[in-house]
Amino acid sequence: MGCCYVVISIFLCFSLAPCYLTFVASIDVGGNLHKNGKITTLSRSTPLLFTQRNKFPDDMSDTISHYAMLHTELGKAYGLRAEMSIWGSQNQEYSQESGAAIQIYCQYEGKYSLIEAGFHVSPSLYHNRDVRFFTYSTKDTKSPGCYNLQCTGFVPASGAALLPGQAVAPQSSYGEADRYIRLSLNKDPNSKDWVLYRHDLDAPSLLGHFPGELCPGTLQIQALSGFVNYLRNTQGPPMGSGHFPDDEDDKTCAYFKHVKIYDSKGHAWDPITTHMIPLVDKPDCYNETDFTVIINKGYIFYYGGPSGCIG
Numbered sequence: 001m002g003c004c005y006v007v008i009s010i011f012l013c014f015s016l017a018p019c020y021l022t023f024v025a026s027i028d029v030g031g032n033l034h035k036n037g038k039i040t041t042l043s044r045s046t047p048l049l050f051t052q053r054n055k056f057p058d059d060m061s062d063t064i065s066h067y068a069m070l071h072t073e074l075g076k077a078y079g080l081r082a083e084m085s086i087w088g089s090q091n092q093e094y095s096q097e098s099g100a101a102i103q104i105y106c107q108y109e110g111k112y113s114l115i116e117a118g119f120h121v122s123p124s125l126y127h128n129r130d131v132r133f134f135t136y137s138t139k140d141t142k143s144p145g146c147y148n149l150q151c152t153g154f155v156p157a158s159g160a161a162l163l164p165g166q167a168v169a170p171q172s173s174y175g176e177a178d179r180y181i182r183l184s185l186n187k188d189p190n191s192k193d194w195v196l197y198r199h200d201l202d203a204p205s206l207l208g209h210f211p212g213e214l215c216p217g218t219l220q221i222q223a224l225s226g227f228v229n230y231l232r233n234t235q236g237p238p239m240g241s242g243h244f245p246d247d248e249d250d251k252t253c254a255y256f257k258h259v260k261i262y263d264s265k266g267h268a269w270d271p272i273t274t275h276m277i278p279l280v281d282k283p284d285c286y287n288e289t290d291f292t293v294i295i296n297k298g299y300i301f302y303y304g305g306p307s308g309c310i311g
Contacts, residue, residue: 062232065229068227082224086179092123093237096230101227106214115215116135184196226254236308240253258298285306
């Protein structure tokens with residue numbers, strides 16, 4: 001698959017549009033996944049954000065992207081941490097993508113870049129419908145970016161508890177089981193790299209880092225985002241659990257919970273005084289709840305929607 005180049009249009013916002021660069025080989029290695037609190041084995045004046053992973057680089061107009069996200073104000077934070085629910089999408093079509101990620105958007109000297117890490121289902125990328133841990137980076141959205149380890153970008157840690165492209169299982173089961181993984185992505189105050197940790201094991205586990213030059217400067221926006229991508233003139237895939245988040249139930253709705261904000265010294269705090277901004281671009285198809293605090297769940301919001309979105 002070829003690469004793509006992105007023309008940026010700014011209307012009181014910055015707009016980011018990464019693209020697929022190539023396929024990623026299937027990776028299945030050991031790790032751990034939380035199930036109801038227990039560890040089990042697994043086999044924008046804020047700028048408006050718009051994210052798109054273009055699977056069809058020959059004609060970007062053929063790809064539709066939708067999202068349900070919560071993001072910080074410009075330059076007000078240095079990273080995010082959250083528990084991310086793990087949901088599959090067994091009937092997803094080959095040309096569709098659905099997932100959730102921690103995203104860092106950067107603006108520096110007229111360039112716009114993005115780094116992110118999360119979980120998605122992307123049959124065209126892996127040739128199956130497994131839920132996969134993924135990373136993505138693009139240093140300049142006028143140039144091609146890439147997923148996982150297909151180009152210089154994310155640097156895995158030795159013995160990492162999750163590797164880019166790794167399948168994770170079992171998944172959440174509607175009305176029966178709630179499964180999640182807790183990730184953080186923040187700027188290290190010493191190295192200036194963006195470090196990625198997993199926090200739901202016995203101790204925090206370094207997964208790797210994005211070199212600081214991929215997301216330089218101080219003009220950054222951090223986001224927690226559910227997203228889908230699909231071909232124009234077709235119907236969209238499910239987002240999250242495939243249900244709207246109306247009942248706010250961990251076993252039926254996708255969520256980001258125990259959300260923390262990082263400061264410039266690398267300390268994580270509850271976002272008590274941080275203005276977190278909701279952003280849903282297609283609420284008739286995909287939606288999210290208010291950002292609130294709940295006992296034993298911390299700061300949380302639910303998101304998602306069913307398949308069948310048109311436009």
